[in-house]
Amino acid sequence: MAARRQAAGGAEARICDAIRASILARRLAPGTKLQELALGRFFGVSRTIVRQALRRLDHEGIVSLREKRVAVVARPSAADVRHTFAARRVIEAATVEAAVARIDKASIAALRRVVRDENAAYARGDRGAGLERSLAFHHRLADLCGNPVLARYARELVLQSSLAIALYERSGVAHARADHDALVDAIARRDARRAGRLMAAHVDELESRLALDGAPAPSLDEIFADR
């Protein structure tokens, strides 16, 4: 199983990608310890490279270093999550507005295809595939805005949001699948204003599905720290 490729210069990127993907796919739960030596053995590199990858992910906000010396998958507080979503609202609204101004027909069609696949996945109960498509939708939109700086921030925040959702999701809340459709419609109509408003509302809707109020954290061992 060990994806032990030749360990090129891109080994760090490989580790980052693997961890990001695992977090998105819910295989890595928030709070999971990430040991340098073990990761290094698995990926066939030394601690040095693993360390660089972990520091990068820390900077991206999905891994927490300085938690008493051990790297763990970040476990953002409710306040952190609110800030993440507030920032995401601002930035993704801006990215979609910018994207409307320069998107071409082909990209719109591609976007539609992603949303169609997403809806199909949810319809057949494949939550994992649905989530993946949903993320792909946001990532594509970020790339389409034509501004790498904004796109990077948008991607970071979408990733952090996924972490937040994994932590705080209320069970039994249905996916609001119409949002992405409406968004693409507004984009296709070149209605930047409306697309921006829809995106802001969409982000709000995502946040509203979380249980940020009463429950401080559906967490790990902290629950048992009742001494």
Added chain:
Amino acid sequence: MAARRQAAGGAEARICDAIRASILARRLAPGTKLQELALGRFFGVSRTIVRQALRRLDHEGIVSLREKRVAVVARPSAADVRHTFAARRVIEAATVEAAVARIDKASIAALRRVVRDENAAYARGDRGAGLERSLAFHHRLADLCGNPVLARYARELVLQSSLAIALYERSGVAHARADHDALVDAIARRDARRAGRLMAAHVDELESRLALDGAPAPSLDEIFADR
């Protein structure tokens, strides 16, 4: 001269701060090589720590690693700069709007004081002090928005902007000193809409002072690459 403190755990932060400050103060020009061993000797740490600091600054966009193996102070292209300012416009407008909603009288007064000092510095011809105060103004505003995520992005972009200004500044263009005053006025009046618009205009004004069009880069050795 060597600021060789006891090299605590914050050694990396110290190096980052020193490099950031030097870039802001124009002591480190874009394109300057940053050698690991030399920096390490100066700060009294090993290459390991210097490396971490350089990687962090690379992530922040003010140091460029992968430029044929040597770390240099970033030298953003005109397109990069446009993207930076576009992102900054979006994010700083959002931060100032958020700040208006929660700022107290004391913070407003502190802000006014910074602007007053800034204007005084420019008035007496102390450009360095003026620039420093100007940056302090933007940094404070970022902190006052109450959202650490947005604040971090804002600080990053302000820093990158300073780099861009150092690279592309048109000589003989006066500082538009009224901008900050008007901004504080709008904030004091709790007019979030107006404050946001003023900030966007202010960022545009800053960008308009750059020579991004004809001159691709008032650069270093690239000038002589006329073969």
Added chain:
DNA sequence: GACGACAATCGTGTATACACGATGAGGACC
């Protein structure tokens, strides 16, 4: 005298070594 090739040197990329701090187990004392 100029150009090209080779060799030495310098600086980075990666791995490893060493030491400190934290964590958990085992034992002794209460």
Added chain:
DNA sequence: GGTCCTCATCGTGTATACACGATTGTCGTC
């Protein structure tokens, strides 16, 4: 029998060692 202290072990933080690639200086040749 429970609790607290001590010691061993594990994992990280930092420094150093090693090797590759690049750059520069020098020498030989045209």
